[in-house]
Amino acid sequence: MSQFRLANEADAEQLLHLTRRAYQPIRELGIHFSTAHADLDYVKKNINENLCYVFVGGEGVIQASVSVRLPWSSNPGPLGLPHIWWFAVDPINGRNGIGSSLLSWCEREVVHTQLKSPAVSLGTSNAHPWLVDYYKQRGYHVVEGLQNGKRPDAVFMKKKFSYKEEALEIKVRRPIQEWKIIDGHSLVE
Template identity: 60%
Template sequence: MEKFRSAEVSDAKILLDLTQRAYRPIRELGITFDTAYADLDFVKKNIKDNLCFILESEEGEVLGTISLRMPWGDHPGPFGVPHIWWFAVDPLVGGSGVGSKLLKWCEESVVRDLLKSPAVSLGTADNHPWLVQMYEQRGYRILSRRDSGKGYGIVSMKKELL
């Protein structure tokens, strides 16, 4: 049975490796998200400063990670609700439903049920070939667009949960 849990600083090296592999296509598209270029200190900061979760296999292998920035934190999302900002799935299990399972768990079990938030937000690059459409299919609505100043736009999306 797969298991969801909070990340600990001791997980940082594993999460760095997973993130570097998962975000390789993002880097190849020229998208310069901070997570795509994370180093070990940045991963540790994410674990300490945000709600960072891991989905593990029955064998204890890390399959994916997702993090939430809080509206009251140092780097809130744009809409005053928890903001998904670090979402990575091991490319070796991509396409198997792991990402959908992790996202749904975060939206429902953490944001809706634990935090009692009526919505969640996220942002992605407008030039990614499939992410915007995937999030729209999962119920996210585009509420704003802005220029990143780096050659692509940022789409800010929100999903109502209650």
């Protein structure tokens, strides 16, 4: 059964390998995301200090990951909001909706519903050929005037929520037998 769940230290090796595969194009573009150069200790630090969620496929393999840095943590985002980062999808599973579904679920169920946040932030790079546009299509907008002195290519983005009380719809382009959502609710395609 496929599921979204919190990662734990037992997942660290799999997350490291997923991160290395997913961030290979970032390294090739010469963009410095700290996650692109992660080692096992950094993966464990992310798991232990942030909300690190994974999508685990039917065979128990982690196929995607997204983390949320909290405003009160030792590494908060720049806007005083929950901050999305370490978003990675295994290239083998790219372009089938798993990453978008995980991100949508995390935004709605974790950031908006559980953390009661009216918005979320993230950081990306304007040196990447399509990431800024991808996030704009997802409802994020660029926060003007917010710069990272270490990285002039850094772009910070924010998304305000306007969810209605309706069921979360998860769309995946490739059929999956069953989704188990972390709070026990299941969606079947």
